[in-house]
Amino acid sequence: xxxxxxxxxxxxxxxxxxxxxxxxxxxxxxxxxxxxxxxxxxxxxxxxxxxxxxxxxxxxxxxxxxxxxxxxxxxxxxxxxxxxxxxxxxxxxxxxxxxxxxxxxxxxxxxxxxxxxxxxxxxxxxxxxxxxxxxxxxxxxxxxxxxxxxxxxxxxxxxxxxxxxxxxxxxxxxxxxxxxxxxxxxxxxxxxxxxxxxxxxxxxxxxxxxxxxxxxxxxxxxxxxxxxxxxxxxxxxxxxxxxxxxxxxxxxxxxxxxxxxxxxxxxxxxxxxxxxxxxxxxxxxxxxxxxxxxxxxxxxxxxxxxxxxxxxxxxxxx
Amino acid sequence: xxxxxxxxxxxxxxxxxxxxxxxxxxxxxxxxxxxxxxxxxxxxxxxxxxxxxxxxxxxxxxxxxxxxxxxxxxxxxxxxxxxxxxxxxxxxxxxxxxxxxxxxxxxxxxxxxxxxxxxxxxxxxxxxxxxxxxxxxxxxxxxxxxxxxxxxxxxxxxxxxxxxxxxxxxxxxxxxxxxxxxxxxxxxxxxxxxxxxxxxxxxxxxxxxxxxxxxxxxxxxxxxxxxxxxxxxxxxxxxxxxxxxxxxxxxxxxxxxxxxxxxxxxxxxxxxxxxxxxxxxxxxxxxxxxxxxxxxxxxxxxxxxxxxxxxxxxxxxx
Numbered sequence: 001x002x003x004x005x006x007x008x009x010x011x012x013x014x015x016x017x018x019x020x021x022x023x024x025x026x027x028x029x030x031x032x033x034x035x036x037x038x039x040x041x042x043x044x045x046x047x048x049x050x051x052x053x054x055x056x057x058x059x060x061x062x063x064x065x066x067x068x069x070x071x072x073x074x075x076x077x078x079x080x081x082x083x084x085x086x087x088x089x090x091x092x093x094x095x096x097x098x099x100x101x102x103x104x105x106x107x108x109x110x111x112x113x114x115x116x117x118x119x120x121x122x123x124x125x126x127x128x129x130x131x132x133x134x135x136x137x138x139x140x141x142x143x144x145x146x147x148x149x150x151x152x153x154x155x156x157x158x159x160x161x162x163x164x165x166x167x168x169x170x171x172x173x174x175x176x177x178x179x180x181x182x183x184x185x186x187x188x189x190x191x192x193x194x195x196x197x198x199x200x201x202x203x204x205x206x207x208x209x210x211x212x213x214x215x216x217x218x219x220x221x222x223x224x225x226x227x228x229x230x231x232x233x234x235x236x237x238x239x240x241x242x243x244x245x246x247x248x249x250x251x252x253x254x255x256x257x258x259x260x261x262x263x264x265x266x267x268x269x270x271x272x273x274x275x276x277x278x279x280x281x282x283x284x285x286x287x288x289x290x291x292x293x294x295x296x297x298x299x300x301x302x303x304x305x306x307x308x309x310x311x312x313x314x315x316x317x318x
Numbered sequence: 319x320x321x322x323x324x325x326x327x328x329x330x331x332x333x334x335x336x337x338x339x340x341x342x343x344x345x346x347x348x349x350x351x352x353x354x355x356x357x358x359x360x361x362x363x364x365x366x367x368x369x370x371x372x373x374x375x376x377x378x379x380x381x382x383x384x385x386x387x388x389x390x391x392x393x394x395x396x397x398x399x400x401x402x403x404x405x406x407x408x409x410x411x412x413x414x415x416x417x418x419x420x421x422x423x424x425x426x427x428x429x430x431x432x433x434x435x436x437x438x439x440x441x442x443x444x445x446x447x448x449x450x451x452x453x454x455x456x457x458x459x460x461x462x463x464x465x466x467x468x469x470x471x472x473x474x475x476x477x478x479x480x481x482x483x484x485x486x487x488x489x490x491x492x493x494x495x496x497x498x499x500x501x502x503x504x505x506x507x508x509x510x511x512x513x514x515x516x517x518x519x520x521x522x523x524x525x526x527x528x529x530x531x532x533x534x535x536x537x538x539x540x541x542x543x544x545x546x547x548x549x550x551x552x553x554x555x556x557x558x559x560x561x562x563x564x565x566x567x568x569x570x571x572x573x574x575x576x577x578x579x580x581x582x583x584x585x586x587x588x589x590x591x592x593x594x595x596x597x598x599x600x601x602x603x604x605x606x607x608x609x610x611x612x613x614x615x616x617x618x619x620x621x622x623x624x625x626x627x628x629x630x631x632x633x634x635x636x
Contacts, residue, residue: 073605073608082605082607082608083605083607083608085604090607129472130471130472146464146469151464152574153448153573153574153575154447154448154574154575154576154611155574155605155608155609155610156574156608157571157574157605157608158572158573158574159572159574160571160572160574160604161571161572163568163571163604164482164484164568164571164572165484165564165565165567165568166482166483166486166497167485167486168484168485168488168502168561168564170486175604176602176604176606177567177602177604179484184486243486246483246486247483249483249495250481250482250483251572253475253478253479253481253482254476254477254478254479254482254572254573255471255476255572256470256471256472256473256474256475256476256477256478257471257472258472284494284495286403286478286481286493286494286495287391287400287401287473287475289400289401289408290391290400290401290473290474290475291473292473293472
């Protein structure tokens with residue numbers, strides 16, 4: 001049996017057809033464009049699913065369920081997206097809307113939770129009792145495991161780790177607070193800093209790589225240029241690692257997990273990100289004489305969102 | 319049967335003789351003076367216990383055990399204080415040292431954990447599954463309950479909530495990090511701000527209450543003057559509530575507990591602190607349409623440290 005998994009992100013909708021071992025057979029994506037409103041976004045989700053089935057030469061009968069990972073707080077029981085600050089959506093009955101287009105059971109969960117579940121089932125958190133999955137994307141999401149189970153909190157929104165204030169009085173966040181960690185350590189922060197630095201250094205590789213069209217600069221460009229030794233990019237990257245470490249250190253002091261696993265777009269920087277982050281975290285934790293959480297990278301590459309969402313359908317079908 | 323409870327704080331050592339219902343029969347305290355080194359501090363702890371027994375007309379035979387709550391990380395099994403940044407103690411075998419002076423079983427635990435256990439057994443967190451106890455004293459400590467049990471973390475230092483960075487690049491903390499929450503929201507922050515404000519406002523009640531001897535100004539003075547309507551004190555107090563709220567909001571986003579219970583010296587400000595804190599937290603949480611943790615005050619007044627420590631002995635004796 002196969003599963004459709006949809007990762008509804010702040011920037012893109014990614015969808016995939018996934019087998020029962022978590023292997024992505026086909027995947028597609030399109031921009032989210034949440035400003036168009038919920039119906040247009042759900043229509044695109046349905047269209048991606050239909051395209052995937054066509055690609056696979058499959059029909060709805062080959063698929064057991066659709067899982068959807070979304071930003072924000074979900075009421076998984078009702079299949080409703082209660083609130084998502086990155087999408088500006090409130091109380092959207094995504095499962096019901098999607099089912100009008102696709103005759104399949106639909107399961108909904110917070111995207112970071114879905115990705116964390118996939119990581120815990122199939123990836124770097126397998127067998128870990130107390131672990132934290134951190135997604136570094138448009139925002140920062142988290143999924144906390146305690147005693148091997150997701151800790152969802154009392155009202156369903158535990159581990160909203162992007163919204164601890166690290167810079168009191170700082171940049172205003174989409175959530176309304178000033179100085180949230182995700183304003184400083186999610187992908188857009190790396191991009192913004194990269195653009196500003198490239199603008200100030202027109203001879204840098206960082207400027208050259210986009211031919212001076214700084215609006216085209218991506219987080220991957222900053223990482224690639226830093227990896228290539230460009231001083232401008234390196235300086236931006238090191239400052240970013242510092243911001244990332246600040247938050248991870250706080251999370252270690254708060255959760256004291258055995259493992260912190262990094263996923264999401266920025267984690268694709270791989271060991272180039274992980275090594276300096278490990279050093280900065282080790283230098284900053286308060287109990288330097290004691291062990292602290294092992295930091296690692298997702299073992300599911302860029303597909304944790306899709307696989308996690310698909311695994312929701314599988315888990316629910318058990 | 320009775321229990322001796324010792325609350326080893328950054329500022330004072332408080333000790334009490336406690337009955338099995340958690341009632342403090344007699345209590346005494348003395349300054350910690352941790353700069354004198356561990357042996358002098360343990361000697362004072364033993365002397366307080368001896369005085370308490372004398373006051374009660376009791377002997378060691380009337381006491382089942384001694385419980386000690388200390389700042390920092392404890393190895394409860396070995397009875398060792400592994401590391402305490404506020405005391406500058408490392409690897410001190412407190413239980414063994416204390417037993418040389420007092421022929422009783424000694425149980426050691428982090429002070430915030432001990433206070434949280436008392437609150438959960440006898441106070442405002444009774445019957446709460448997911449709850450957070452927050453001590454506002456010389457530093458800020460925490461004790462997290464998940465599914466009705468203390469969550470100690472993987473290495474024994476979960477809920478070190480004073481050491482999440484809220485002011486990146488800010489004041490250097492005793493733990494070595496810059497900008498830890500406890501630098502801005504523990505009692506010394508209130509005192510420092512009170513002194514600075516009083517110095518700048520020699521006609522304020524805040525200045526008058528200590529006859530201009532600003533080094534004598536306490537956190538309670540700031541609260542008392544604010545309560546009396548002194549504008550200078552009110553401004554300091556409101557800024558303090560703002561800092562406290564910043565951290566509590568972060569903790570709600572991270573732990574999503576059902577209840578956050580405030581204890582420690584600053585919590586003695588009572589409803590005068592709780593009401594504006596509730597308003598600031600409600601205004602700041604990201605999911606305003608959803609319920610969030612109920613905030614409340616310790617039901618054990620200033621004795622949670624002593625009772626918590628004493629209850630360690632009782633719990634261990636079961």
